Amino acid sequence: MTDSTGTTAPAPTADLDGAAAPDRSGLYLVDGSGFIFRAFHALPMMTRPDGTPVNAVLGFSNMLLKLLADVKAEAVAVVFDSARLNFRNEFYPDYKAHRPETPEELKPQFALIREATDAFCLPSLELDGYEADDLIATYARLAQEAGRPVTIVSSDKDLMQLVGPGVAMYDPMKNKHIGPDEVFEKFGVQPDKVVDVQALAGDSVDNVPGVPGIGVKTAAQLITEYGDLDTLLANAEKIKQPARRQKLIEFADQARVSRRLVQLEANAPQPKPLEDLRVREPDHRRLIDFLKAQGFRSIVARVEMEMKRDGRIADAGLPASPATPGAVDADGVVAPQPTATVEKRYELVQDLAALEVWVRRAQASGVIAVDTETNSLTPATATLVGVSLSTAPGLACYIPLAHGSAAAAAGQLDFDAPPPPKQIPTADLMAALKGMLEDPAILKVGHNFKFDHQLFARNGVTVSPIDDSMLISYALDGGAHGHGMDELAELHLAYTPISFKEVCGTGKTQITFDQVPLDKALDYAAEDADITLRLWTLLKPRLVEARMVTVYETLDRPLVPIIADMERAGVRLDQDALKRLSQDLAVRLVEIEKDVHQLAGQSFNIGSPKQLGEILFDVMKLGAGKKGKTGAYSTDSSVLEELAEQGHSIAQRVLDWRQLAKLKSTYTDALQEKIEALTGRVHTAFALAATNTGRLSSTDPNLQNIPIRTEEGKKIRRAFIAAPGNRLISVDYSQIELRLVAEMANIQALKDAFRDGLDIHAATAAQVFGVPLDQMTPDIRRKAKAINFGIIYGISGFGLSRQLGITPGEANSFIKTYLERFHELKVWMEATKSFARDHGYVETLFGRRCYMPGIQDKNPARRAFAERQAINAPIQGTAADIMKRAMNRVPAALAAAGSHAQMLLQVHDELLFEVPEAEAEQAAALVRAVMEGAASFSVPLVAEAGIGSNWGEAH
DNA sequence: TACTTCACG
């Protein structure tokens, strides 16, 4: 990070926070109220086991912890607003009148944050009738007069007016020091003129009116020219621009009122004397008790770690430290280090000699974090732009490879462009790193390493062994929160990394990474490798504590190179067929649209649910309509189907239109655009840490929801084809989730039916409805099938009734009979819900945990939802685990058999392969065998295979 | 950016 003041050390030894080190004496005034709101909005909603929301409490606690680790202040105070109204409302009642109501999830957190402040043993300040900002101004003045340096800890621009001699600001969210230069950057004037600028520009958030038509830029210009607000207003007549002159004269009083609103009160009464704001030694046991009660496991770990380091183990009754922080133990695991105190040393590596140092460091420590930068998010075709490495917390480098050469690469000559910087040729870098990246004694750590693995593979390097901090987090905390690097850095390191959009911009002005200047690229890329290593250091040991090593090591981690290969292989599409389908659909959509408009008696946008609802229910008056919490009419397919059954032909036509419009926009049009020119194929990305249950997901494009259920949809599936001379093989598990229900709940009758190879829906129908198999009707079987599915989803009478179009009463009696026939199921469902309530998570048969926030929720609807999730997650998750076991074994099994089959896609219970025609039968049989043998239960696993020249035929 | 709808398992 580069300090914008330009006053600190130059790269490569940039300062830790991109700012002058915080002063280690003096007074720190923390804007508590500001933090509550920022933390609340910055962090995803999270709750403690009892359902109390705590995201703002977590953000706040993290901030305090980081602050206390960063600075050795002699005095700290956390300052809060006391009430919504203050003295400003007396002369301007509308002040902050536009503020939205405090969100419900935030309200209970105010008291907890006061508690947190006490638990940290920090003094707090608040005063009726004054804002936190006024108290900050007052105490800043007092300290300044006493000759003590002051740091205001806040991200609020309204406090910038206080910056001056002896008073600085520090924004802990952005890790940024704010001095006079930063204030000038923001307001265009020195801090003492900030109120004048704000008085003119106003502030829509706080409802400060200012002068209409004048923004910060103009205000700064005027104040610079005239010196201050009063002089400006007194000389308003002299302003040249007529509109501006007129506004300033007309709104002079409003500007003066605005100044009174933004001017902070530095002479407020003092709730506590300045001397009382001393930092006291925290009561660690109390602090840990508080943090534990909120469920903040990672912070507790950090506090305990710092206590160990400080030799305070005994008084907290903690076990002795297993390792010295920073040291490497017998397993090659680096013990966690308190990260906030580590200094950043980022280096740009532009020649092989400098690189050599990093390779030696990796050899010495046995661990290195690796991250790649590219010009695209599709690793199968992206150009490698740079590589970053980190070998210790704070110690990282960036190796640029293709910066500033975009024009040259495109074969264009641009004599005005600066020459590309000195860079190691990509092939030379690969040659230099190959030994290290393939060295079995050096662990390579990445965050979402699948991406990087693919890039190295394309450059002839098979990275091994690897660890993935994203997948470790997923195994540890799946369902509790997301696992992206930025989110984890906030959560575990109390740090906000430089965002990609800060570096590359967004929207139309977005640039690719090769266009990023080297100094910025270094800050961003080196930081990614640094954070990856820090996260790994923190999270890896937790796998052992959480007994999640097996899940990670045998299910998720081995998948990285395998899925990287699938993505890289991509799948072939018949572009001509898609094009013809698009054209055909376009013609039919126009026809249907004409029909619908005629039936409606007017033209409107059929794709707009709002307009459609109004046409159907207001204009045509087809029934009552109205639904949904937003007050809009629901027009989803169940509503339209009902209308169609009542004989309203417009409803059926709209359904037809919807289906075709969906197929065209989401599939036949979009898929063509996803064909990569470089390979002629489509390369999806499988997300390995996206779902709450352990399933994969597929994006860009999503190839796990290609149509199949309708005849029109099947045409799209037939556009997925094998390369010439090859075939596609599809192998899918038969009824895997229902088999797992039988296994996990130990339902004897169901297990017998599966063992006997019966038609499972007919068999359950026979059991539940007492109809002999030879008298089974399709309708009875359909009902049994719906119940079977319902079980997997955490059945409810209401849901089943909607599915079957029967009354909830009938549905409930079906469920009752079902649970009587399969009595073991009820026991299992109750036990599973109870386990979820006790632990806050459920487990798959292979030990993967799925956290269930909401299982303790006071709201019965949300709790019921969590209970259904608790039933479904072990079933869906175990099926996902089994599929992962199969996928981990298939490539090796194929290779051992000398097969050239390539795995292409996974669709939850199905695998798709491409294979030379002559090997198809053999490969299909082999894959079936591996899938069926992926787990061994008392219920057999059955997989079925199909072969064809396209996906529709193979399935 | 949020909501609605719908494609799949």
Place this chain on the structure above:
DNA sequence: GACGTACGTGAAGTAT
């Protein structure tokens, strides 16, 4: 009797 319902995803389009 509350509450709003089948579980898990991702993408496109409209409305704000």
